[in-house]
Amino acid sequence: MLGKLIKHEFNATARIFLPLYLIMLLLSLINRVMFSIDNLSKPLKTIRNFSIAMYVLSILAAIVVTFVIMILRFYRNLLSDEGYLMFTLPVKPSQHIISKLIVSMIWNIGTLAVVALSLLAMLGTRDNLESLKEILDGLLYGLRLGFGDKYGLVIAEYAILLLVGTVMQILMIYASIAIGHLFTEHRVIGSFAAYIGINTIVQMISTIIMLIWTNIELSMLNYSPYYSELNEWESSISILEAVPSKVFPFSIIFTIILSVVYYIVTNYIFKKKLNLN
Structure with a gap:
């Protein structure tokens, strides 16, 4: 029954997160194309700036939505009117808690992964990747020096x-x-x-x-x-x-x-x- 609860919770929240993730990835690809074009015309610069702003907003929205949905799903699904139905199911209260926790963790990790993937898609040029490698090498050197x-x-x-x-x-x-x-x-x-x-x-x-x-x-x-x-x-x-x-x-x-x-x-x-x- 725990598996069914997790599946139900995942399906109920996926309709919110998956479109948001898709928008973030599409905006990152649009920005990648815009960054690759030299000497943009004024209209294209306006589009690029708007796309960058929307991308930043999509990241903020994903972070906020992840937090808000975690709270709302727990409260509305278990402690509001829906709770009457949920607690009539042949399920232990602990299973309700665990199912909510697992799905919340999935979306927390998912949001972090999609943000990282979108940044890589947008900024993953050879020069940027080499700069990133230098930064990571510096961090590892500092860790080796300290520990x-x-x-x-x-x-x-x-x-x-x-x-x-x-x-x-x-x-x-x-x-x-x-x-x-x-x-x-x-x-x-x-x-x-x-x-x-x-x-x-x-x-x-x-x-x-x-x-x-x-x-x-x-x-x-x-x-x-x-x-x-x-x-x-x-x-x-x-x-x-x-x-x-x-x-x-x-x-x-x-x-x-x-x-x-x-x-x-x-x-x-x-x-x-x-x-x-």
Whole structure:
């Protein structure tokens, strides 16, 4: 049944995203053609400028729509009048949450991929690609300089952190909407208040943990028998080396824990406290 929910959610949202993606790609190709023409006439320059402006707007629209649709589909489909029908299906509340989460992740990744593809289609000339390669080589050189042989691990951990961070943000929004729905009135305002409250608490906890961790690391470094022999550069390197072995793994685990908490809160409200009146 989860597969059917995902298919239904995907079909319901694809009719919005696919035309938007197509428009973005078409505009990028039009701009590519315009960029390749030398000595454009005044009317063609006007068309080119308009096309560039529309392309930028299409990217902004895709980002905004991805965020807005994620919220509206969750709220309208589960917590408005449609919720009466959805919760009469032989489906667990957890499956509703997971299906929404999976489809939201698909469109988040899809939007990022289409934006990258459209930029490549529009600007992917040989000179631009060579410049991009030089920039990437410079970034990799900086990573190797800072993290040594662990630079590949840093890239992998950062990618994982971005992925789980996106999941966490979506689930935090779901939990905020669910908490806001516990109010008998002004549920939208309650959802906003819940989101701000949750975000504030999490930021405070994160800051406290990072301060404690930093103090512990500095204390260990101060008591190291080799500390007096380290110069400022070597001390900075020793701190950087903690990123792949401690900072990123902790951040990933902490983010996963938050995601699980948000999921449990949302699922509990749907199972025990759901009120669609």
